[in-house]
Amino acid sequence: MxxxxxxxxxxxxxxxxxxxxxxxxxxxxxxxxDWSAAHEGVTDVLPTPCLVCGSRLGVRWPSGWLCAVCEWRHGEPLDDELPAPRVDVVYYLRFDDRVKIGTTAHPRRRLAAIWHDELLAFEPGDRLVERRRHALFATERFGRTEWFRRSPALDAHIAGLSAGVDDPWARYARWVSEAIARRG
Incomplete structure (x- = not known):
């Protein structure tokens, strides 16, 4: 050598x-x-989960930690006076062999009120996106309800939304944290 x-x-x-x-x-x-870490930060696991979004991924700077997802400064208290940002989602729920396509700005509360076997996916969007999905899968729709028969097209759409997503709730938490970060 x-x-x-x-x-x-x-x-x-x-x-x-x-x-x-x-x-x-x-x-x-x-x-x-050391110079690079001071100027670029070092991505690492936060000492404790982010209070805003729950992420464990952070960036360590000489001045302290920032959440890598929502940029909350680790250790700073949350401002409880600010309302949570509104994040509308279209949800896809499975019950037996049917799928419900609905929308809400409060998914935990809404899904707790609906009998279902599994949350399949979330998609960012409001009533307009929901109506588009209802029209797209109109041939599988049960009457004038929000319930649909499973079909290759509907299954493919849901598979596309959930590709690479182990937990739809984690994706929703990220959207909320991004909305908080955009708000400043």
Missing amino acids: PPSPPCLVVGCVGVAEPDAPIALCAWHLAVSA
Whole structure:
């Protein structure tokens, strides 16, 4: 194995770390990592979950932690006087072999009032999006209700909404935290 090259820093007599992406000695690598962390932040697990959105992912800065999702400064109290932002969603619920397509701005309260077997997906949207979905799947609709027969087209639509999503509630929490972040 060839000897390590010298450190690129002028005047340094150290040798470059063999697996370093840039020919720097261990000390200069550490200094550059510290500089980068101070200017770019370091993504890591928050000490405790974010009080705003529940995320565990944060960015550590020399001045403290920020939630990586909603940018709440870890350790700051929440302003209880501000109302929660309104986030309208279209929801897809399964009961037996049927699917309900509805909308709400308060999904926990609404879904608690509806008998269902499984929450399949959420989609951002209000009554307009809900009406579009009802029209899109009109051939599967039970009368004038919000309940639909399962079909390949409806199943494909729901699969597209839930692709890469293990928990629809986590996605909803992210939308709420993004709305809080946009509000400032």
